[in-house]
Amino acid sequence: MPALRILIADDNPVVRAGLAALLATAEDLDVTAQAADGREALNLTRLHRPDVVLLDVRMPGVDGISALPHLVRLAPVLMLTYSTESEVVREALLLGAGGYLVHGEFTPDDLIRAIHDTHAGRAHFTPTAADALLAELRASSQTQPVVAQSSQRLVNHVAYGLSSREEEVMDLIASGMNNQQIAAACFISEKTVKNHINRIFAKLQTTTRSEAIARWLGTARPGVTGHG
Numbered sequence: 001m002p003a004l005r006i007l008i009a010d011d012n013p014v015v016r017a018g019l020a021a022l023l024a025t026a027e028d029l030d031v032t033a034q035a036a037d038g039r040e041a042l043n044l045t046r047l048h049r050p051d052v053v054l055l056d057v058r059m060p061g062v063d064g065i066s067a068l069p070h071l072v073r074l075a076p077v078l079m080l081t082y083s084t085e086s087e088v089v090r091e092a093l094l095l096g097a098g099g100y101l102v103h104g105e106f107t108p109d110d111l112i113r114a115i116h117d118t119h120a121g122r123a124h125f126t127p128t129a130a131d132a133l134l135a136e137l138r139a140s141s142q143t144q145p146v147v148a149q150s151s152q153r154l155v156n157h158v159a160y161g162l163s164s165r166e167e168e169v170m171d172l173i174a175s176g177m178n179n180q181q182i183a184a185a186c187f188i189s190e191k192t193v194k195n196h197i198n199r200i201f202a203k204l205q206t207t208t209r210s211e212a213i214a215r216w217l218g219t220a221r222p223g224v225t226g227h228g
Contacts, residue, residue, distance in 0.1 A: 003030040004119055007050040009041035009067075010034075010080070011059040015103075019054065019080070019111075026112050036060075038067025045074045052076050052119050057083040057092070065091060072096035078118040079129075080111075086132035093133065093181065099124035100133075123180040130185050160203045160215075169196045174213045 006029055010016050013036075020031045033048045035041035038055075039062040045053060053075050057064040064079065065088065071077050072095070079092050079100040089100050098118040101111065105126035114124040125133070162170060165186075172182045179197070183190045206212040 001028065003028050004051040004115065005030050005032040005048065006115065007031075007033045007035065007041065007045055007048060007053045007075070009036075009038065009053060009059070009064065010056040011036050012056075015056075022108050022111065023115075025108070029112065029115065038062030038064055038071075042067055042070050042074075045071055050075050052078060052115050054078055054080040054115075055097075057081040057088055065095065068092060068095045068097060076118045076121070078114060078124070084128045084132055086135045089129050089132040094176075098122075099184075100126070100129035102126045102128045121180070123178075123184040125184045130187070133185055162200060162203055166196055166200050166203075169193065170200055170212070170216050173197070173200075173209055174216055 006023060008016050008019050008031060010019070016034045016036075020034065023029045023031050032050055033044040035044050037059040041053065041055065041064075042062075053071055055064045055068065055071065055077050057079065058081070064081070068077060076098045077096065079097045080103070081101075082103050083089075084102055092100055098121065099114055101114055101124070105128055106114070110126075117124040168186065169182060172185060177185065179190050179193045183193045186193070201207060201212060204212050204215050206215060
């Protein structure tokens with residue numbers, strides 16, 4: 001198999017050089033280009049067509065978040081940054097990032113594995129990024145009355161009988177996450193996520209994610225005694 005072509009986008013030349021040297025030790029990875037800001041990253045991505053882009057968040061000129069929606073149309077993007085703010089993590093994922101790694105929280109082997117995961121469409125997060133994402137989701141839910149009302153959550157808990165883990169998974173489903181992202185956020189396998197979802201669907205008496213979300217958020221109720 002040919003080596004995966006990697007583009008590194010980071011305004012710090014020391015970081016770029018370090019990452020390039022690290023990835024050079026992997027026979028199946030090839031750093032084909034380096035960029036100092038989002039605009040250069042976009043131009044070089046169009047030119048070199050890398051298999052994966054490693055993207056920093058904060059860069060002068062066009063930053064990573066601004067460049068992200070344009071880059072993901074051309075190649076899978078793995079955020080690789082010092083930024084740990086929950087809203088930044090959430091925005092990066094909403095804009096199409098395939099994963100989010102925080103410097104200092106991964107080994108060389110972790111990075112290489114994350115690059116392959118991103119190329120294969122599997123989500124990958126380091127602990128701080130996963131924690132920040134969950135914190136942002138919980139904070140967002142508090143601004144949405146349908147989700148946040150404790151009485152509604154109590155009704156859901158009593159009516160549907162979901163376990164605490166199933167409730168957590170259902171909240172992530174309602175936030176728009178796919179199975180891979182849920183698995184990464186909860187530090188469980190995709191198979192376990194699927195098992196949770198199957199049990200959730202059975203308890204909510206639904207067959208689709210959209211129907212389950214509607215019932216969980218209180219916008220629909222099954223016409224069965226004891227369920228609403």
